Amino acid sequence: MSNSRVSDVNTQRVDSPAEEKASFARGAAFVDGKIVPVGDAKISILDWGFLRSDATYDVVHVWNGRFFRLQDHLDRFSRGMKRLRMTIPYSDAEIQSILQECVLAAGLTNAYVEVVCTRGIPLPGSRDPRQCTNKFYAFAVPFTWIATEEQRVRGLRMRISNVHRIAPEAVDPTIKNYHWLDLINSLFEAYNFGDETAVLTDGREHVIEGPGFNIFAVIDGIIVTPRSGVLEGITRQTVIDLAEMGGYELQQRALKVDEFRDATEIFISSTAGGVMPVGWIDGKVVGTGGRGPLTEKIQKHYWELHIDPAFSTPVSQ
Known part of the structure; x- marks a missing residue:
């Protein structure tokens, strides 16, 4: 994704009217080139990521406004895609820009941020994974603890x-x-x-x-x-x-x-x-x-x- 495409992504983020800001309170997602409220983010029911768990992902967190070990997470995500023979049209720098936009759109200081690559949808009647176009998604939601304070x-x-x-x-x-x-x-x-x-x-x-x-x-x-x-x-x-x-x-x-x-x-x-x-x-x-x-x-x-x-x-x- 070129710088102009990063800019295009940025302009998709809506953060001015109060009611639209409120729609991002539960989080923000990147789907089909747009930043949308996480509640509006959807993927096709025919995507093999859903039908066959044919996907890889990674999760980084933001704490007090800072990503923790972001590049390490992106490196592991890249390795996973390569080993599953998946490709996406975004560089690490472009993914980082998308994740920044998701966090900012949601207005989060502490966040749980996920990147996902799915196999995508095959040609009608095909079971050949080589005929799928891989899909990239991302989202940021409020930080989630797997253990309570107690x-x-x-x-x-x-x-x-x-x-x-x-x-x-x-x-x-x-x-x-x-x-x-x-x-x-x-x-x-x-x-x-x-x-x-x-x-x-x-x-x-x-x-x-x-x-x-x-x-x-x-x-x-x-x-x-x-x-x-x-x-x-x-x-x-x-x-x-x-x-x-x-x-x-x-x-x-x-x-x-x-x-x-x-x-x-x-x-x-x-x-x-x-x-x-x-x-x-x-x-x-x-x-x-x-x-x-x-x-x-x-x-x-x-x-x-x-x-x-x-x-x-x-x-x-």
Whole structure:
């Protein structure tokens, strides 16, 4: 998209009459070259992104008017599209301009911002994905926490699920995708036990990841996180970076269910909330209970990075 096309996108944003501003209160989306209220954003029911979960996406958040690790998210989005053999007519700089416009149109200081590429619609009667024109969408909505303020202090109640994570040989977890039925089923299982979230295993007695988050365990003073079978989260990478900066030992390796249960601290990482403690596993208190001291330090340093220009980008006015 040339600069003139970026300008065209900018001019589509309506932000003068009060009633039109109010229509963007729930968020703004980029659909078919226009910025529209998120409630008006629509895709075709025939799009394979809807019919077949044939899509990839990424999510970056804005905190206090700054995107956090925006380029890292765009790089991962680009890698996902390439591996799924998808292409869109926008460069990273043009996508960034679109995301800026979505955030500004919605008037958000703290936002959850998503980019999506779908396979699109094939020719009538065709099942050949090469005959689809890939589609690009984006939206910004108010920031969403996956843990309440109380949970971020006392810790989440987590269940080790009997549901196995989709095998990486079947669906590559490093490509962010909408194949969530295993994750959803694990949540319902957790709710049946009165718990609040779940972690799935690989079927070989190793914990992998949960619905929208990576996991970390403190074992004998060492931070451990699963190496394989997981989405390589940007927040996960931030924790790895913080461990290196803080002089904490961190290992990426297979994490057995039994040692996970016996960890002195457990925490999760996600764009939708950052670093959050786990207080119970299968009804058993983790460590001495509540948010552990190492988790609290990582959590504090994580949010401090949001004002660091090496990690954050201001939303331009």
